[in-house]
Amino acid sequence: MEKRLRLRFFALFTFLFLFFTIVMSLTFRELAISESKKKALDISELVRDTLTSYMVMGVIDRRDEFLSRIRELPGVESVKVIRGESVIKQFGPGRLEERAEDYMEREVLEKGIILDRLKEGIQKVEYKVVIPYKAIPTKGIDCLSCHSAKQGEVLGAISLTMDLTHVRNSVMNIILTVFLIAGLVSILSLYIIKKFLKPYVELIQETSDCMEKALKGDFNCKVETNLQDEGKILAEKLNKTFNYLNLSLQKIEERVTAMIGYGVLKTGDTISDTSKIVDELLRIYKFKRIIEKDKSKQDVYKRLIDVFSEYMSLDKFSFYEVDNQKGKIKVVWTEGSEGWCKEVIYENANECRAKRTGSDVDSRDFPCICPNFIDNETCYTGKLRYYCIPVYVGGQVRNVFQVVYEQEMEEFIQLLIPYLKGYLNESAPVLEARMYMEMLREQSIVDPLTGFYNRRFLEEIANNLTAQIKRRNSALGILAIDIDFFKQVNDTYGHDVGDEVLKEVAKAIKESIRESDIPIRFGGEEFLVLLVDVQPGYSVQVAEKIRKAIENKVINVGVVNLKKTVSIGVSEYPLDSEKLWQCIKFADVALYRAKEEGRNRVVRFSPDMWKSAEY
Missing domain, CATH: 3.30.70.270 (Reverse transcriptase/Diguanylate cyclase domain)
Structure with missing residues (x-):
């Protein structure tokens, strides 16, 4: 983020710098040219007015000396007086340099307008201006007293050419100086801005990182900053918010886990995990509500089997019921095979390791830990594994659930075991109630001495x-x-x-x-x-x-x-x-x-x- 912000500031300053430089360059150029044009016009008018005075005073022969001095002025390359048609007719064509040489001079003589031209080359900048000299009274001087011409007729023109190369060079030097100064100012500004903005950029970056984690459900994040202004207040409020959300979600998870007796699969996304916990709680709640209304334990067994096979997608499992009075086990349901244990456990319940020990049996603890698994050969090779869960009902092991799985399903099954235990534990009180109901009914219809019905x-x-x-x-x-x-x-x-x-x-x-x-x-x-x-x-x-x-x-x-x-x-x-x-x-x-x-x-x-x- 800091890099992107730096690039944006750099681009902004570069744009402003270039814009300022170009504007300054054009402004200086226009000002320089404008001043040069004004100077040229002033000189041309001075020549016109001076020569008019010389004519009135009868010292027109001193014009060459005057024009020579004009040519010595800085930047003046040439200056000359051009005779118009009426003057040529009256006084003759004059010298060769007093004739019109280019289209500008001829057009001025013809139209009586001021024309100028700026010619810029790589090596030289030249400015030429031609102003007409008309037969009109000027400053109390009547030109018609000396010239045989009509009122307003063009008597001649003053042609002035100036070399503005030095002006351009001066402008360029100024522009370069301004460019360097602006560049230094920009660099210094960027440095100052970087130093000033760095803690804010870091604050924004840390805030962005924490928000990114929050979007993924991880609120265990803290925004650090050295700022002492509003930025610090913002960081503290963000940290309090994240901490509050994190603690609240953890409490929800802990309370729900305590309520249902097991945790759910965690992904690191606290929001998603909390949502799963709530979903699981709702599912467990609905499951308990349903089985509490079931008439018999067989109905409860069917609900459990539906959960195992449909909801959890188990395709290899067995569910057994233990008769502790007779010391026998009977199959409630088996999936994926006719039976996953040897028949010896049916006649002697203590042959079932899970029932005898009252603890979970995991084939990973020791190769084929239970000798009564139906196929110990596949167990030794690792193709099949199993996990048996005893279910306590009324203080005794009344049921045993066994899940069988391939080696590649190990991670999934291990994550699923808490869910299996959860549903089995939730059903245990209901099974106990149904068992007592069946015992009461059995006591009412069975003779206790012989075991026959009554x-x-x-x-x-x-x-x-x-x-x-x-x-x-x-x-x-x-x-x-x-x-x-x-x-x-x-x-x-x-x-x-x-x-x-x-x-x-x-x-x-x-x-x-x-x-x-x-x-x-x-x-x-x-x-x-x-x-x-x-x-x-x-x-x-x-x-x-x-x-x-x-x-x-x-x-x-x-x-x-x-x-x-x-x-x-x-x-x-x-x-x-x-x-x-x-x-x-x-x-x-x-x-x-x-x-x-x-x-x-x-x-x-x-x-x-x-x-x-x-x-």
Whole structure:
């Protein structure tokens, strides 16, 4: 900037200097020429008037002496008297030098006007003036008394030639002197201006630099100046403004970071970063508002997965849910592969390093730090890397998020991790609330002793279940199971042993049916098993399988080993009735028939066991 300003001042002074020099030169020239012309005219008129006086006094013969003295005047090169036609006619042509020699002299004699000419050459400057001498009374002298001429007729002319070379040289010397003085003045002025303006130029430059940084969002700038006038006041106000903006934006960033629990990617542009923070805060706020209104944790999971895959553009990741009671892990969602971890973690949650340690797992810390990654070969070669984040819900690791990425994506993923943690942390309280809601609901529909559903659960699902069975045109097997002589166990060994028997019987039932089947503790020592989508006759086979499994099971209750049997009644919906509860009653009727026939057996319901028309 200082260079540009210096060039501008230099150009301005150069222009002014040249303009002043040219104006001065032309002015001096015009003044010199004007004065020379005036001098020439004065001399010409003097010659005319003097010769007129000589004629009146009768001493015209002394004219040559007079003209010689005139020629001796400085700058006079030649002077002569030219005779007009009337004088030639009256007194003769005279001497040769008294005749008109050029067009100027002839034109003056002809028109009676004053003519002059300036002739400038490289070596010489010549000025010639020709003035007419007319037959008119002048200063009381009547020319017509001596000349035979008409009033106003041109009697002759005075031709004067002057050498103005010395005048030009003088003017040039003056101009050169002025030029040198003006040049020195300009240089001195520029120096003084530079010294005077330097601190202001530096102030403007520093202000410009700070404003440039401010445009890029960097307000950590200070304007320095040695000025003690208004410039210092300006610098102080600018510094206060920049400092205020910088501190304000930092406070905004710190408060938002504290609010959302993580920082955003910084670019160095404070305004842009602050805008991103506000945008992220709004996004997080909207995200929390949405998931707080979601009905279940599955809905929250879906929101998170949408954020990871759509907003963050992740194409390789897994999201797991930890069941701390059972010590298992299940996959909530996986992207880019059927699974990024070995199946061993599903059965034993502690095989997951992130879950076991409760801390982040970064494959960069140690080559393939977790042995249960699905493809450790690509991990060792560096083609794939991973980062696992445990999510605490209710003081325990309830979820694990795993992102998998190529080596060239490392920088992007590392910048993205705070965002991932932010969304996971924001969702944790909502997941905890939904988890407690599910636990409460589960406690209301699950028997705590056996882990089977209770009768309330059956009442809730009855209508939907029967509708699905009819829609699929299949059958629902119903097994009513009762432990034989169970009261004797309670009476003999106590209720604690009775509870162990119930748990072992439930375990045997659970192991004998499919995952899709529904075991229910119907009351006391009686169980109900709903076999979903079975073929006719299949229910009896499953019932027999259960009976044998329990018959062959040895129940160790500490003080004694027990063996128990069960009686099972079987019915099928809608084969036996169009009403589910009537089919359950039929299975119960078949159960009591099994008891009557000696226990430890399976009895299929038949219409002859029920005589009433309606249930």
